[in-house]
Amino acid sequence: MSDLLWQKSGVETDQRIMRFLAGDDVVLDREFFLFDIEASKAHVEGLARIDIVTAQESADLVRELEQLGADFRSAAFVLDDRFEDGHSAIEARLIERLGDAGRKVHSGRSRNDQVLVASRLWLKAKLLELSSICAAVANICIYRAGRDVLPMPGYTHLQRAVASSTAMWFAAFAEAFIDNAWRARQALALIDANPLGTAAGYGVNLPLDREYTTRKLGFARMQISPIYAQLSRGKFEMAALDALAAAVLDLRRLAWDLSLFTTAEFAFVRLPAQYTTGSSIMPNKRNPDVIELMRASYASVAAARTEIEQLLSLPSGYQRDLQASKGAIFHGFHRGLDALALLPDLLAKLEWDAPRMRAAIEPSMYATDVAIEAAIAGVPFR
Template sequence: MKLWGGRFKNAESKLMEDFNSSLSFDKTLYYEDIIGSIAHVKMLVKCEIISEEDGNKIIEGLDSILKDIEEGKLKIEGDYEDIHSFMEVNLIERIGDAGKKMHTARSRNDQVALDMRLYSKKRAQEVVENLSRLLGTIKTLAEKNDYIMPGYTHMQRAQVVTFKHHMMAYFNMFSRDKKRIENSIEIMDESPLGCCALAGTTYNTDRAFTAKELGFKGPVNNFLDGVSDRDYIIELTSDFSLAMMHLSRLSEEIIIWSTKEFDFIQLSDEFSTGSSIMPQKKNPDAAELIRGKAGRVYGDLVSILTTMKGLPLAYNKDMQEDKEGFFDALNTVLSCIKIMNGMLATLKVKKDSLLKAVKHGFLNATEAADYLVNKGMAFRDAHRVIGEIVLYCEEKSLPIEDLSIEQLKEFSGLFDKDIYEFIDYENTLHKGIKKHMR
């Protein structure tokens, strides 16, 4: 059954029915559709547009539908165009003609816009809560493993940092992701209910009432924008894409660190898999899947941007394409955050491997150059001298700190015994950043 058809002479083709139907995916919005309709009906009664008796019948009918859906007694399936027609038809079957009054002073345009805002707002808050858990896990992992390790640029060992400081860089990234999503929720927190198709209604409705009833800070202030705005979906999907990029970067490091070549960490069996042919293998599949799924969320973002870029005001059926991509991006980022949280909560950091990597990386070379500068040498000259020392050390398979003072003086007479304290790895964690690392 359809909610339209009076002006049509011929029946819609079955091919068009299937092509036009969105029930297979917008059934996800059943809860939002029901609570939105209940708020709308309460407003209709308050404004004396329908009787209190009819309003109570409709609300009781909607409550019974919600109960039956959640208990599995009513399946959301069948020959319906969308979740809205499913609800209205089932309501009328339950309570009779009173159900036909539910849609008074409302369009499917503001109805679907409302459903999506309610759903997006609720699920985005779920992402925020999971990011908060991930932030707590990162902080705990960092605090427990405050060991020196190599810091890298160009994937080459550069200077000494700590595992704690390295992980707290990701803490900052995910903190920004959390703030971005919270900001998106704040911006989208307006109700489109009452905009109707695009120009409001001749009924004397109370949009402020329904906005408050549904937990919005107020109604939208432009009807055309209210029914055609999908900025919040684009913004949230963009936020999810950034979070996925950060998750992917961390996954890449986890993958590298868990190799025998690095051997910085050990992943738990819970978040690893094996090989069907090589019994020695322990694969970081959880991290690899997160890294792979980042591209999927990027695709969802490009899809909605492309859908919206050429649409005139107000509502167009193209906007039906906003849901599947958003649902996918949302579910993907949520599952990836949860998996990352589990991986980090169970991995072990190998302190000795980190220290070994530090000692074989000439990570105190910059400090050795600074030592010569402090003794009066120009930095560019100091840079050259230390470069020559590194070359010499590579040939001798020695770290800089193991050279004797006599060997160092062959490169510059400015070296003295205080060089060893100056380039000690613990001391190279400069006072300016050391307190932030620790």
């Protein structure tokens, strides 16, 4: 790790302690790095509006930030253990290229301010992605509900209960994922608040143009209280994970259905070949590994939420404990969205075995219909 930007003269750092303090920040900040650059550009332009940097310095800083983003995308710049974290890497690069102008970029900010706004922007992007995937799943389910109207058994308590259809099955998940898309947008509306300029929870004695940075970064509103900006960290992440969890819970139940329906005992469904794998020991088998890992994905989302919830047993203000929330949201959204992203194609391509499903419908499954018809005719239902 290179010299620390906050290093105090006469104080020797212990590398073991520094590794512990940095944790996985350098690796995790690769995920948030481009959002940190965008927020830094807005901050620089805001500083120019209050004459902390000159117009020329602002133009130079924004140019170098844009170049850093391009270099990061092309891998010409690598965020690695030369740096403590992504924020330090940005500042070091600007100082290297622009000298004293680069040293001004941190005016009116803290590293906590930086991670808070970068992770907030990242969460907004992930919730938009979640809403889009859920809408795609709902659209495919609606399409197939109208196209595929095949009789199949309906189950309660895992027992054959009534006659149902593939249209009813698809329609159920269509409605579920419409709600999931709506819930993602609700979570997005909640967290769409700009924390840039709140520093470490007490603001700074500068007339920062926070209205400008709010517009520039595309936030719907501004977080007013610097202390609340810190209180919202973790709470907003949990709200985003709750929206993700709602969709992944439905994915888990859908995957359970397909796990059962693909067994030889049911044999109602044939999965696309690319969604199965061969057994390493049983050459007769094709295993539904994808839907099994879809089922498992909820565990990662639930674990992420639990990790953040446990971090929040804190007093008000900023605490370093919150650093651990970055890993939680990264792993939760990574596993959850990766699983959901495979679902539209799977639903579009799975095939029903119509004769097998029709053969599974037996006379007793019409008992409820017979009872209802008798009730309409005047026979007491009981």
